[in-house]
Amino acid sequence: MHYSFMSTNLHWSTVALTSEQYLDFWLKSIGQIRQVQRDSPGGFKSIFDRHLEVGLVSSIEVPKLDEYFTRTNRQHINVCPGFSLWFRWALIEAEQLDGNGRFAKAVNQRLGEALGTWGQDFE
Numbered sequence: 684m685h686y687s688f689m690s691t692n693l694h695w696s697t698v699a700l701t702s703e704q705y706l707d708f709w710l711k712s713i714g715q716i717r718q719v720q721r722d723s724p725g726g727f728k729s730i731f732d733r734h735l736e737v738g739l740v741s742s743i744e745v746p747k748l749d750e751y752f753t754r755t756n757r758q759h760i761n762v763c764p765g766f767s768l769w770f771r772w773a774l775i776e777a778e779q780l781d782g783n784g785r786f787a788k789a790v791n792q793r794l795g796e797a798l799g800t801w802g803q804d805f806e
Contacts, residue, residue, distance in 0.1 A: 686763065
């Protein structure tokens, strides 16, 4: 998840939730995916406090969020949830797969596995 101003992603947060908890939170809180105005009730602090309470940011990140938003002239903040999956091959394995002309197939297989978790195909 990140916080942005206009098209600049200023802070990517460290989320303490499991993937299931994170996705469930946003499904239940879809109205919070929005632009928050500085002069809204509670201002930026209320959004940071709420996200801290539910585990979307850590306490060590709040000063950074204050630096990027609260202590600036920025009049709004964009709350932007996101989700990413990572897979890393050991260098030696990647080199072997590539040397045998099988790396692209291995990448396609992993993408298919990831998308398959949502019932999607990768063609």
